[in-house]
Amino acid sequence: MYSFEFQPYQRRFQTPLVTKHGIWEIRTGIILQLVGESGKIGWGEIAPLPWFASETLVQALDFCRQLPHKITTETILAIPAILPACQFGFESAWEELISPQPEPILASSALLPAGKAALERLPELLNYGTFKWKIGVAPLNEELEIFRQLVTALPAGSQLRLDANGGLELEAAKIWLGECDNLNSKVVEFLEQPLAVNQLAAMQELANNYATPIALDESVTGLPQLQACYEQGWRGIFVIKAAIAGSPSRLRQFLKTYQIDAVFSSVLETAIGRKAALKLAAELNHPHRAVGFGVEHWFVED
Ligand code: MG
Numbered sequence: 001m002y003s004f005e006f007q008p009y010q011r012r013f014q015t016p017l018v019t020k021h022g023i024w025e026i027r028t029g030i031i032l033q034l035v036g037e038s039g040k041i042g043w044g045e046i047a048p049l050p051w052f053a054s055e056t057l058v059q060a061l062d063f064c065r066q067l068p069h070k071i072t073t074e075t076i077l078a079i080p081a082i083l084p085a086c087q088f089g090f091e092s093a094w095e096e097l098i099s100p101q102p103e104p105i106l107a108s109s110a111l112l113p114a115g116k117a118a119l120e121r122l123p124e125l126l127n128y129g130t131f132k133w134k135i136g137v138a139p140l141n142e143e144l145e146i147f148r149q150l151v152t153a154l155p156a157g158s159q160l161r162l163d164a165n166g167g168l169e170l171e172a173a174k175i176w177l178g179e180c181d182n183l184n185s186k187v188v189e190f191l192e193q194p195l196a197v198n199q200l201a202a203m204q205e206l207a208n209n210y211a212t213p214i215a216l217d218e219s220v221t222g223l224p225q226l227q228a229c230y231e232q233g234w235r236g237i238f239v240i241k242a243a244i245a246g247s248p249s250r251l252r253q254f255l256k257t258y259q260i261d262a263v264f265s266s267v268l269e270t271a272i273g274r275k276a277a278l279k280l281a282a283e284l285n286h287p288h289r290a291v292g293f294g295v296e297h298w299f300v301e302d
Helices: 057-066 073-077 084-098 117-125 140-153 170-182 200-209 223-231 248-258 271-284
Strands: 002-019 022-035 041-046 108-111 130-134 159-163 188-192 214-216 237-240 261-264 291-294
Touching (some): 002 057, 022 084, 041 084, 041 271, 057 084, 073 084, 084 271, 117 130, 130 291, 248 271, 261 271, 261 291, 271 291
Parallel strands (some): 108 130, 108 291, 130 159, 159 188, 188 214, 214 237
Antiparallel strands (some): 002 022, 022 041
């Protein structure tokens, strides 16, 4: 038996995060605490991302409110798949309680703001070797022009990830991939989710026809979607947002069985969720790829 308590939280971004999904100003979630009979404590975080097919904060709060004050391991393992952020939060709190570990230190990719602001922000982030930039937000020609400036501004040996959040038309995706392939250096590590979730076959064809690798993100939000894309033959990169991917133990089992090219990535969670996600990343992320957790500069100091 574990006693269970929870507390909702809000964290404001320094500047709103602009992506193809819209404008995001405040990160909201739930911090939960499990206390074992021996007095050991495990912290967990529920950090929903409903535009990535997770439950909403309201659904997560409703779930927490209907639980009794004392819960068991069975309660945790029976959380339904429609609440993937809850599955992650409860199970990672329980894992921390039974086997506490320090946060692993992993090379991370820094998230740049969309548009021209990326160029202004870059100088203060040069301690990172890998960067991620959101595309598909402004008109194509405008973004290509900023992209060329960004590539020139990056220190030698840097890697750049382009993330379209599923927002490109097929023709625009081809223009981006052609542009990336034509660069002399291999500066673009991958193009993330160029097309919408229902266009897996077209993304597979792009992956076959261009040298710049493609990563799936929105297509593989949870473990069932990850399994489905793998079964349909996807062998490119998988971006894994552990905090909304559901049960950590089931995710671990799947990734250990199939050894896919995985890049673990943040959902702008707090240090509690990040620690649990990085623990999985230390075991399961592709050994030569940075994890996507360079996001602290997005928050107001608190
Ligand atoms: Mg993405």
